[in-house]
Amino acid sequence: MPKDEYFNEDIETMPKEKLQALQLERLKQMVETVYNRSPFYRRLYDEAGVKPYDIRRLEDIQKLPFLEKRTVREAYPFGMVIAPRNQLLEMHSTSGTTGKPVLVFATQGDIDLWAELNARELWMTGLRPGDSLLNAYGYGLPTGGFGFHYGALKMGVLVIPTGSGQVERQIMLLNDLDVTAFCMTPSFALYVGQRARELGVEFSKKRSLRVGLFGAEPWPWSTRERIEELFGITAYDEFGMTEFLGPGMTCECRERNWMHAWADAFFCECINPETGEWVKDGEEGELVWTWLTAEGTAMVRYRSRDISALTWDDCPCGRSHPRIKAIKGRTDDAVSISGLIVFPSQVEAALVKYPDTGANFRMYIDTDPRGLDRLTLKVEVKDRTLLDNAGRVKELVEDMRESIQNTTGINPKEVELVAPDSLPRVTAGEGKTASARVEDRRKR
Numbered sequence: 437m438p439k440d441e442y443f444n445e446d447i448e449t450m451p452k453e454k455l456q457a458l459q460l461e462r463l464k465q466m467v468e469t470v471y472n473r474s475p476f477y478r479r480l481y482d483e484a485g486v487k488p489y490d491i492r493r494l495e496d497i498q499k500l501p502f503l504e505k506r507t508v509r510e511a512y513p514f515g516m517v518i519a520p521r522n523q524l525l526e527m528h529s530t531s532g533t534t535g536k537p538v539l540v541f542a543t544q545g546d547i548d549l550w551a552e553l554n555a556r557e558l559w560m561t562g563l564r565p566g567d568s569l570l571n572a573y574g575y576g577l578p579t580g581g582f583g584f585h586y587g588a589l590k591m592g593v594l595v596i597p598t599g600s601g602q603v604e605r606q607i608m609l610l611n612d613l614d615v616t617a618f619c620m621t622p623s624f625a626l627y628v629g630q631r632a633r634e635l636g637v638e639f640s641k642k643r644s645l646r647v648g649l650f651g652a653e654p655w656p657w658s659t660r661e662r663i664e665e666l667f668g669i670t671a672y673d674e675f676g677m678t679e680f681l682g683p684g685m686t687c688e689c690r691e692r693n694w695m696h697a698w699a700d701a702f703f704c705e706c707i708n709p710e711t712g713e714w715v716k717d718g719e720e721g722e723l724v725w726t727w728l729t730a731e732g733t734a735m736v737r738y739r740s741r742d743i744s745a746l747t748w749d750d751c752p753c754g755r756s757h758p759r760i761k762a763i764k765g766r767t768d769d770a771v772s773i774s775g776l777i778v779f780p781s782q783v784e785a786a787l788v789k790y791p792d793t794g795a796n797f798r799m800y801i802d803t804d805p806r807g808l809d810r811l812t813l814k815v816e817v818k819d820r821t822l823l824d825n826a827g828r829v830k831e832l833v834e835d836m837r838e839s840i841q842n843t844t845g846i847n848p849k850e851v852e853l854v855a856p857d858s859l860p861r862v863t864a865g866e867g868k869t870a871s872a873r874v875e876d877r878r879k880r
């Protein structure tokens with residue numbers, strides 16, 4: 437590794453055992469603190485029959501109940517605060533589109549560590565003091581803009597806080613100031629890049645621009661390639677949640693093979709969303725986060741509803757912190773079958789290539805006599821006369837089973853073609869969610 441590979445070498449490359457020992461120490465302290473200082477947590481833990489002294493090993497975190505967005509709302513506005521009110525310096529909040537938002541209050545200590553974690557990420561993607569960062573994440577109640585802002589200041593990078601929107605001003609500043617890096621959502625980056633081309637600004641020919649950090653929404657590898665081509669940069673995925681003052685939670689290193697999650701600050705678990713149990717290292721599941729260093733607002737075992745995977749495998753970059761896979765989607769949009777997470781949208785994608793079938797399908801899951809999950813699929817055809825052609829139906833069904841197995845990893849027991857309009861209708865808005873497409877008849 438080059439000598440200046442890390443912003444904070446001691447912590448970033450800390451041996452795994454030492455890092456996990458640090459996590460345990462911080463976890464014990466955190467559970468003790470929330471139990472003593474937050475009536476909300478005390479009630480939660482008393483109801484679950486768990487006490488701070490029950491946490492002796494990292495695995496013991498599983499004894500603690502999860503925080504759900506729903507339960508967190510009961511703590512609104514100050515129920516999860518663990519610092520004296522006069523030490524709270526900055527507040528952020530989720531959008532709260534479906535009820536009361538989740539509020540996060542940060543102390544000076546929180547803000548200092550926030551800056552450090554973001555500085556590590558900017559450094560990790562190749563920024564160095566003297567560079568400049570155009571920051572087109574929103575500056576407001578969500579944390580988007582502030583994390584990288586503080587990180588840039590911390591490591592000596594000029595920050596240009598454009599915030600979101602105003603595409604032509606973004607293009608002008610990126611171009612006129614010879615900016616070296618920028619961050620924004622991937623969809624906005626595509627828009628900015630295309631608009632620049634229309635205006636005759638060719639970023640890919642500018643040698644100053646090198647790095648882009650993108651997050652806040654899932655983006656396929658093809659989008660990454662398109663952004664890289666438009667701007668002539670190397671693009672990195674980063675992920676954070678407002679509830680934990682993200683950005684500054686996870687980011688790709690130069691390997692660009694999953695995102696390092698800062699383990700000195702966060703304990704990340706990956707669970708089966710239905711049983712709540714840990715999945716094996718590297719397997720898909722729902723991420724659950726604990727903020728180990730929080731001083732202002734405590735977040736212990738918060739269910740993110742994000743589908744990803746977690747691994748502690750070694751990374752060639754030398755960082756010992758675990759890595760998470762790019763966020764694949766939300767648990768509300770998925771269903772777990774035989775331990776695999778399946779999105780109705782994957783099935784939809786597998787079915788589009790069959791012109792004889794309509795867009796309407798339904799997934800049925802039940803338990804076979806051996807106790808294993810079994811998937812059956814009903815798919816509407818466009819023209820009911822097709823159903824009279826047994827040979828054609830058989831051929832189609834075999835082909836579809838293979839196609840579904842390829843996209844989801846599940847081999848459906850049966851695919852049945854049914855008449856048009858014989859399945860429950862799905863409206864455009866709910867089409868992505870599992871509840872609209874899946875009938876779960878499993879015995880539990």
Ligand SMILES: [Zn+2]
Nearest residue numbers: 689751753755
């Ligand atoms: Zn790495």
